[in-house]
Every structure is written in structure tokens, then in C-alpha cells.
Amino acid sequence: MSNKPVTDLIHHAYLPPAGFDAPQPGIFKASTVIFANTAAMRARDWRNKNGYTYGLHGTPTTFMLEERIASLEGGKHCALVPSGLAAIANVAMALLKSGDEVLIPDNAYGPNKALADGELKAWGITHQLYDAMNPADLQARIGAKTKLVWLEAPGSVTMEFPDLPELTRICRDAGVLAALDNTWGAGLAFNPFDLGNGVAVDISVHALTKYPSGGGDVLMGAVVTRDDDLAERIKMTHMRVGLGVAANDAEAVLRSLPSMHLRYRAHDIAARELALWLQARPEIARVLHPALQGSQGHRHWQALCGANDLAAGLFSVVFDERYSAAQVDAFCDALTLFKLGYSWGGPMSLVVPYDIASMRSARLGTWTQKGTLVRFSIGLEAVQDLRADLEKAMGALA
Missing domain, CATH: 3.40.640.10 (Type I PLP-dependent aspartate aminotransferase-like (Major domain))
Structure with missing residues (x-):
């Protein structure tokens, strides 16, 4: 130890004993790394x-x-x-x-x-x-x-x-x-x-x-x-x-990794339930979810992911073309539990309307569906509450 406390704060001799263990790993933050020699x-x-x-x-x-x-x-x-x-x-x-x-x-x-x-x-x-x-x-x-x-x-x-x-x-x-x-x-x-x-x-x-x-x-x-x-x-x-x-x-x-599988499956189960419910709604022309029969590439999903039966918590819907983009925006704005925001995979459900035609190559013609598309990321809220939120917001389409 030196005679100056400010030096001791930087070069203190104490080191914690080895052998500490806990369920979560320690955090090691460094720019500089010290070498012995x-x-x-x-x-x-x-x-x-x-x-x-x-x-x-x-x-x-x-x-x-x-x-x-x-x-x-x-x-x-x-x-x-x-x-x-x-x-x-x-x-x-x-x-x-x-x-x-x-x-x-x-x-x-x-x-x-x-x-x-x-x-x-x-x-x-x-x-x-x-x-x-x-x-x-x-x-x-x-x-x-x-x-x-x-x-x-x-x-x-x-x-x-x-x-x-x-x-x-x-x-x-x-x-x-x-x-x-x-x-x-x-x-x-x-x-x-x-x-x-x-x-x-x-x-x-x-x-x-x-x-x-x-x-x-x-x-x-x-x-x-x-x-x-x-x-x-x-x-x-x-x-x-x-x-x-x-x-x-x-x-x-x-x-977060230890709970990832549980969360992923919970997102998936809720998303499929809501996707099936929306599939029966008259306002919706098409539901896009790889695990649903009739979705493009469903058999490829089944072949690759069917054994694990997992499909994440994302899906999109195409509204009936009788609804304008402004009306679909009003639907999104009327949602309360679903928040407008990019990304996905978190605890909060999200919604984003997209102009798909501007995102796809006209030369390839890979997107021909009429009607405005909205993507949903399903969070970890109660499915019944999310369904009620969606149903209430449908009134904004009128």
C-alpha cells in the first residue's frame, strides 16, 4: 500500500477469493486487459x-x-x-x-x-x-x-x-x-x-x-x-x-437465454391462435403465417420445422381491398395493447402497416396481392386481451 489513498484506489492489493459460482455468469467489462508479463x-x-x-x-x-x-x-x-x-x-x-x-x-x-x-x-x-x-x-x-x-x-x-x-x-x-x-x-x-x-x-x-x-x-x-x-x-x-x-x-x-425456448413457444402458441381467429374475420382477405394451411410455403415449413412444431410469434394479414390504406392506418392507431413499433421478440405486442408493393421488385412480380398488409408481432400478454384489442380496433375501419 502506498502513502497516497488515490493511488491505492487504483492499485489496491486486495483480490476476491477464487471459487465463487452462481446461476448467472459474472460481468467482465474492459477496454484494457492486464498482462502478467x-x-x-x-x-x-x-x-x-x-x-x-x-x-x-x-x-x-x-x-x-x-x-x-x-x-x-x-x-x-x-x-x-x-x-x-x-x-x-x-x-x-x-x-x-x-x-x-x-x-x-x-x-x-x-x-x-x-x-x-x-x-x-x-x-x-x-x-x-x-x-x-x-x-x-x-x-x-x-x-x-x-x-x-x-x-x-x-x-x-x-x-x-x-x-x-x-x-x-x-x-x-x-x-x-x-x-x-x-x-x-x-x-x-x-x-x-x-x-x-x-x-x-x-x-x-x-x-x-x-x-x-x-x-x-x-x-x-x-x-x-x-x-x-x-x-x-x-x-x-x-x-x-x-x-x-x-x-x-x-x-x-x-x-435471457435459459427462458428463450419457453418464451418462443409462448409467442408461437398465441400467434397461431390469433392468426386463426383473424382468418375467419370478414375484414381480412388473407393471413400470412407459415404454420397455417394455405400459406405460401406451408409444406416447406412442415418439412423443416414440423418435427419441432415451432413457428415464432410473427404473422401478417392482408386487409380486404375495400379498405383504403388510410382506414387500415386508423385500425392500427386504434389499437391500445398493440404498440406501433419495429422489431419483435419482446414481451409487448407490436403492429406495423407496410406498403409491400414498394418493397418488392416489380420485375420479379413476387407480390401481387391487393389490399394493405399489416404485420403483427405477438408478445406475452393474455391472448384474450389481445383479441379484444383487435376486435375493438376493427371498428375504426368503418
């Missing part, structure tokens, strides 16, 4: 998790979350990033260069397409949109410049469920990497690295913002792979770009 400093390599070098490259908290997410997804390696979109960007920057091409489903998460049309285009990387419900269209578009194909199941907002094993097989046979946005499946509905008959995606990205967090209060994403070489490329880009997540956010996700 110069030999230890030179020997450590954060890439294989044999030690710690700098907070941006991992702490015990983030390493633990990476390992658990990799196991959840059925993968081997995981990199944590600040959001689901950052996970998509990490993959693109790691695997694509000027002159390459990436193929994206027309019904993919919109910011993925915006990234391709913005930064990737500026870097000399081209892209094409393809019809995910038509494997032949994907096969026809893969060319010599194609280096990466994005997959998504189900499609964003319109909820079509593709033949994911067949799309992945096409990529494999063409020698092109397949990356899946697995946020909806969340590692629970199906295993992206075991789609049957030896078919597996190369990379799975996951917005941990949604079901793994479960609270609507954390932004985080993950990139998962089983391939050592791909993991190295992703991690090196991750390091060079300076991607990282806060320890408190990682701890929040770690705390």
Missing part, C-alpha cells in the same frame, strides 16, 4: 480464445455468450456484433470484394438489400434479387461472379417459407457460399447446419435483438459458422472494422 502479452491470441488481449476482442462474458450462441445454432464459431444488420455487413465485408456478386431474395430483410444497393455497390460489388419461392430462378442467376447467396426463412413481412434445403443444395452444387438470416428460426425451429440429407448452410446470422434478448432493450447480432476458414475471415474483418458489444448487453442476453 511481456511474454504473456506476446503469446496471447484472442482468435482461438486461449486468452484476452483487448476488450474489443472479447472478455469472459462475451466469449461465454459466443459459445452458447454457437451451440444454440448448431455451429462451431460465433462472432458477436452490435446488431443483426451489423452481422449481415460483417459477412459481406469479409467474403466479398470488388467484381464479386451477391444474390439476395426479393423478400429479404430490407436493410440487407439497402446495404447491397449502397455501400456494396459503391465498392464495386454487384447484386441481383431472386425469387426465393422459385429455386430455378436462383439456379439461373448464379454466375461466375457470384460468391455469396443470402437465404431467409420465412420471407420478411410477407412470411413465405422457401424450400430452404433445395436453395442451399443449389448453392453447394454451384460452389457458392450460402448465408442464412436465421433470426426467425432463432436456432429453435430448425438447425441451419443440418437441413437434412447432408445439406447445411455455410453461415447463419442471427439478430440477438429479438428472441435471445427477449426484452426489447438490447441491440446485438451474431455470425455463426462451422467452417474454420470462414470463421477466420469473419473474425479478422470483425477485428479490422472494430466491431464489438458491451459486456452489460452480453450479460442481459446470457440472462
Whole structure:
């Protein structure tokens, strides 16, 4: 101990005894990491998790979350990033260069397409949109410049469920990497690295913002792979770009993971009940939910997810075309338990109206349904209360 209390506050000799254990892991926050000596400093390599070098490259908290997410997804390696979109960007920057091409489903998460049309285009990387419900269209578009194909199941907002094993097989046979946005499946509905008959995606990205967090209060994403070489490329880009997540956010996700399966199933059960109820309403022309008979791609969902019988808590409805967009907006505004807000997977039910025609390629013609679409994310409220809220808001359509 020194003679100056201010020094002792920084360099105090006390260390807590080893051996403490509890149900929740500890939180380790750091930018600077302390080394015992110069030999230890030179020997450590954060890439294989044999030690710690700098907070941006991992702490015990983030390493633990990476390992658990990799196991959840059925993968081997995981990199944590600040959001689901950052996970998509990490993959693109790691695997694509000027002159390459990436193929994206027309019904993919919109910011993925915006990234391709913005930064990737500026870097000399081209892209094409393809019809995910038509494997032949994907096969026809893969060319010599194609280096990466994005997959998504189900499609964003319109909820079509593709033949994911067949799309992945096409990529494999063409020698092109397949990356899946697995946020909806969340590692629970199906295993992206075991789609049957030896078919597996190369990379799975996951917005941990949604079901793994479960609270609507954390932004985080993950990139998962089983391939050592791909993991190295992703991690090196991750390091060079300076991607990282806060320890408190990682701890929040770690705390929520044990209840994830229970929450996911509760969201799913409530969503199916409300989707079936809305299907019988005269105001609704169509309900879009992959687990419902008649929904586009239902048999593909059944083949891939039927064994687990899981389908998340999302669905969309198309209102009868006699209702204008303004009337549908009035319906959304009249809801009280359902809040207007983006994202999903949290405890609160959400609703968003969409202009789908503006979000889909007219050239591909993948969306022809008339009427305004509204997407619902079902939370953890009592289903009876949510149904009453929906029924009351229908009066605003008049």
C-alpha cells in the first residue's frame, strides 16, 4: 500500500477469493486487459480464445455468450456484433470484394438489400434479387461472379417459407457460399447446419435483438459458422472494422437465454391462435403465417420445422381491398395493447402497416396481392386481451 489513498484506489492489493459460482455468469467489462508479463502479452491470441488481449476482442462474458450462441445454432464459431444488420455487413465485408456478386431474395430483410444497393455497390460489388419461392430462378442467376447467396426463412413481412434445403443444395452444387438470416428460426425451429440429407448452410446470422434478448432493450447480432476458414475471415474483418458489444448487453442476453425456448413457444402458441381467429374475420382477405394451411410455403415449413412444431410469434394479414390504406392506418392507431413499433421478440405486442408493393421488385412480380398488409408481432400478454384489442380496433375501419 502506498502513502497516497488515490493511488491505492487504483492499485489496491486486495483480490476476491477464487471459487465463487452462481446461476448467472459474472460481468467482465474492459477496454484494457492486464498482462502478467511481456511474454504473456506476446503469446496471447484472442482468435482461438486461449486468452484476452483487448476488450474489443472479447472478455469472459462475451466469449461465454459466443459459445452458447454457437451451440444454440448448431455451429462451431460465433462472432458477436452490435446488431443483426451489423452481422449481415460483417459477412459481406469479409467474403466479398470488388467484381464479386451477391444474390439476395426479393423478400429479404430490407436493410440487407439497402446495404447491397449502397455501400456494396459503391465498392464495386454487384447484386441481383431472386425469387426465393422459385429455386430455378436462383439456379439461373448464379454466375461466375457470384460468391455469396443470402437465404431467409420465412420471407420478411410477407412470411413465405422457401424450400430452404433445395436453395442451399443449389448453392453447394454451384460452389457458392450460402448465408442464412436465421433470426426467425432463432436456432429453435430448425438447425441451419443440418437441413437434412447432408445439406447445411455455410453461415447463419442471427439478430440477438429479438428472441435471445427477449426484452426489447438490447441491440446485438451474431455470425455463426462451422467452417474454420470462414470463421477466420469473419473474425479478422470483425477485428479490422472494430466491431464489438458491451459486456452489460452480453450479460442481459446470457440472462435471457435459459427462458428463450419457453418464451418462443409462448409467442408461437398465441400467434397461431390469433392468426386463426383473424382468418375467419370478414375484414381480412388473407393471413400470412407459415404454420397455417394455405400459406405460401406451408409444406416447406412442415418439412423443416414440423418435427419441432415451432413457428415464432410473427404473422401478417392482408386487409380486404375495400379498405383504403388510410382506414387500415386508423385500425392500427386504434389499437391500445398493440404498440406501433419495429422489431419483435419482446414481451409487448407490436403492429406495423407496410406498403409491400414498394418493397418488392416489380420485375420479379413476387407480390401481387391487393389490399394493405399489416404485420403483427405477438408478445406475452393474455391472448384474450389481445383479441379484444383487435376486435375493438376493427371498428375504426368503418
